[in-house]
Amino acid sequence: MLLTTDDAHGPALPATPFRAEHRLAVAAAREAGALLRSRFQGEYDVRAKGERGDVVTDLDVLAENLIVRRIHEAFPRDAILAEESGGLPGAAGPVRRTWLVDPLDGSNNVVIGLATYVVGIALCVGDLPVVGVVHDPVTDRTWSAIGGGGAYGPAGRLRVNGHRVPSAGPLLAWTQGYGVARDDPRARALKECLEARARRLLQLWAPLLSWSLLARGDIDGFVGYRAEAIDLPAGALLAREAGVEIRALDGGRFRCGLAGPDTDRSFVAGRPQDMPYLLELVGGSTVLGVG
Structure with missing residues (x-):
């Protein structure tokens, strides 16, 4: 397979479709990351977002405007769905191309001075992701994937290793959507089960960072609820291209796309050889009285 270098900081990538889109997404994420890093310890406005404790800052908006502008300049016919500004419709065509922009995944962390946040960009063709980029401004590291072309980080190709969950229990990450109520019985049952049986359950408030940890093999699994x-x-494209398996909570097929309600976005992800164990772990929540 022909390999080419994306930029002075990037790894060698296969000459597959969507390389131009990948290159643009990496560059935009890194530029936005530099902006966020330079302003992290400065002053900025913070506003409530919704009624469940989420926030939005000036940094979110500045980084988002930068990324959206770069995408629109390079691919003016594509649709863009951004976290803060919503949708920018694209030109009509046989297959819809939609960029997804999360300019600051971890806004709540930033507001309390916790340097745990990333920039996320994806491109979906139809309902399927074909490019995924996660950039960590704090360490200035980028992880990215092209559908069918593999996942890559600063040291090159990402491939989850073959070791199994340690006897002391798995190191897991957890996320739930903002639409999930604090007293949601299924979410509570899942979390209680995982906390009881995991060596540690990470709740980072930055799901894309958890996906990058999983793709690098630094954690054993990731469970998401809505x-x-x-x-x-x-995040899911990055993990899958690194060899991670993703299933629905009942063990069935998990489709990661734009369509469908949030109830379709519950998952368990981990190394293929660990999946039976992880599914059994998640299934243990049913003993708490929730199906």
């Missing part, structure tokens, strides 16, 4: 749609395609 996850947010804006960042799921980028």
Whole structure:
């Protein structure tokens, strides 16, 4: 397979379709990341977003405007769905191309001074993600994937290793969508079960960072309940291209796309050899009285 270098900072990538889109997404994410990093310790406005404790800052808006502008300049016919500004319709065509932009995944962390946040960009063709980028401004590291072309990080190709869950229990990450009520019985049952049986359950408030940890093999699994749609395609593509398996909570097929209600966005993800164990772990929540 022909390999080419994306830029001075990037790894060698296969010469597959969507390389131009990938290159643009990486560059835009890195540019937005530099902006966020430069303003992280400065002053900015913070506003409530919805009624469930989420927030939006000036940094979200500045980074989003930058990314949306770069995408629109390069691919003016494509639709864009951004976290803060909503949708920018694209030109009509036989197959819809939609960019998903999460300019600051971890806004709540930033507001309390916690340097745990990333930039996420994805491109979906129809309902399927074909490009995914996650950039960490704090460490200035980027992880990205092209559908069918693999996942890559600063050190090159990402491939989850073959070791199994340690005897002390798995290291897991958890996320739930903002639409999930605090007293949602299914969410509570799942979390209680995971906390009881995992070595550690990470709740980072930045799902894309959890996806990058999983793709790198730094954690054993990731469980999501009614996850947010804006960042799921980028993270799931990155993980899948690194060799991670993703299933619905009942063990069935999981489709990561734009369509469908949030009830279709519950998942368990991990190494293929660990999936039976992880599904059994998630299934244990039914003993708490929730099906």
